[in-house]
Amino acid sequence: xxxxxIVEYQDQRVLTTNQLAEVYGTVVxxxxxxxxxxxxRFIEGKHYYCxxxxxxxxxxxxxxxxxxxxxxxxxxxLWTEQGASRHCKILDTDQAWQQFDVLEKNYFRVKExxxxxxxxxxxxxxx
Numbered sequence: 001x002x003x004x005x006i007v008e009y010q011d012q013r014v015l016t017t018n019q020l021a022e023v024y025g026t027v028v029x030x031x032x033x034x035x036x037x038x039x040x041r042f043i044e045g046k047h048y049y050c051x052x053x054x055x056x057x058x059x060x061x062x063x064x065x066x067x068x069x070x071x072x073x074x075x076x077x078l079w080t081e082q083g084a085s086r087h088c089k090i091l092d093t094d095q096a097w098q099q100f101d102v103l104e105k106n107y108f109r110v111k112e113x114x115x116x117x118x119x120x121x122x123x124x125x126x127x
Contacts, residue, residue, distance in 0.1 A: 004107055005068055007078065009049055009059065013108050014078035016068065020087060023103060024096040034090045035077070047083035051076045081108040 004023065007014050021028045035042065042048055051059050052075050059076070060069050069076060079087065081104070088100040 006107075007063070007068065009051075009078050012080060014049065014080055015084055015103075015107075017077050017079070020079050020084060023099045024087065024091055025093070025099070026091060026096075030091070031087060034087060038086075038090055041086060042083060047080055047086055049078040049080075051078065084108075 004015070004019060007016060007019070015023070017028055017031050021031045024031075035048075044050060056074070056076055060071075063069055084103060085100060088096045
């Protein structure tokens with residue numbers, strides 16, 4: 001898996017639809033269609049965030065990587081860990097399950113590990 005640009009929204013790691021499609025080895029339209037076909041299984045604020053209008057404008061201004069969000073996009077979905085998991089289940093491919101394991105261990109869990117590192121003595125932090 002290529003290195004993923006870290007995206008945070010409301011103090012949690014999220015993935016854009018483009019990132020999710022890339023990680024799962026599918027096309028963006030598959031993610032969009034799966035969401036449209038199973039929208040009742042997703043809860044906004046828990047599984048995803050939908051940014052439009054002013055919230056999208058603010059988010060675009062905060063994102064350091066200008067290629068992360070297309071300039072003319074008027075709606076952006078950001079997927080939480082739980083949303084990424086649901087997409088994995090819907091896709092149900094070996095690659096999607098393998099990549100979700102990687103996301104779970106290396107992308108979404110980093111913030112949980114960091115406080116533990118901050119509690120170490122200064123000598124141990126340098127190791």
